[in-house]
Amino acid sequence: MRLEEIKLDIESQLSKIITEDYVLYDIPNHKNIGDQLIYQGELDFLKTLPYKCCDYSSVTFNFSRKIQPNTILLHGGGNFGDLYPLHQNFREKTIKNNPDKKIVIFSQTVHFESKKELERSAKVFNAHRNVTLCARDTVSFDILRKHFINCKVILLSDMALCSSYSKSKKPKYEVLIMKRKDIELGGINVLKNSYGYPEIDWPTYEESMVESIVSFYVKLNNKFSKLYFRSVQKNSVFGLLPIRNKDSYIKQGIDFLSDYKFVISTRLHGHILCLLLGIPSVIINNSYGKNKRFYNSWLKNVDNSYYAETIEEGIELYRNFQNEK
Secondary structure, three states, X not given: OOHXXXXXXXXXXXXXOOOOOEEEEXXXXXXXXXXXXXXXXXXXXXXXXXXXXXXXXXXXXXXXXOOOOXXXXXXXXXEEEOOXXXXXXXXXXXXXXXXXXXXXXXXXXXXXXXXXXXXXXXXXXXXXXXXXXXXXXXXXXXXXXXXXXXXXXXXXXXXXXXXXXXXXXXXXXXXXXXXXXXXXXXXXXXXXXXXXXXXXXXXXXXXXXXXXXXXXXXXHHHHHHHHHHHHHOOOXXXXXXXXXXXXXXXXXXXXXXXXXXXXEEOOHHHHHHHHHHOOOEEEEOOOOOHHHHHHHHHHOOOOOEEEEOOHHHHHHHHHHHHHHO
């Protein structure tokens, strides 16, 4: 399946589900370029529909405000489960507070560490009678079909694939190991020998002191803004923070990857952006199998897309790729 075919499948399925004006919530106001790519893909898809967005907000949404349209759209990604409770709690609260609305959750990878949490969350969703859950891979699809029995569940690829991008410059370097620094990396990807190849995360995560201070303020904002805006009966898209510049973040990502001829990525959207830019890339599995699941569901027959279980296996694939040129 080519990337264009995946995009057409997304458009075909969602255009039958979103049939009126809507609101879009849980949009990202953080420096993960992958989430910004997903958000841009959602916007690019929604532009193809004859309906309008009546309101949008991050997790700082003021739930005391009345939502006018009948359809609520929630941002997709890889945080459906108990690893990232801030976003799962926001989804559950949205469902509890809007029993008469139509709720659509864009493509998500599903992962629960705790069976108890899975059952508790499923109970919240199953109490609502009009929720559509988009599963980003076949494993997530099976989990949702088994436990979220009152929800409509569809298999839908990542929303970032609804956008198109081009390289911003000619590559200067041969290969990049794009190595994430958080809980999803997994112990097997601690390299003994990187063979001199650069190991770099998204440029937005190469923190300066200023970015560290901003990150701390973001966490305070998520807590404080909910109380403040509830008291004044108003809403702000991102609470007390200014809107993060999505376009600037995406440009940083494109400029970063355009410097390389080949990328070995532990980040799913590092791999996806490489494919959209025409850069050969190996996707490395994360700590709980998210990347492998997505690759097997959508990317194993896509040009320039390769899979390896570890970074060291990815380096070997790169060397084989070089020998075949």
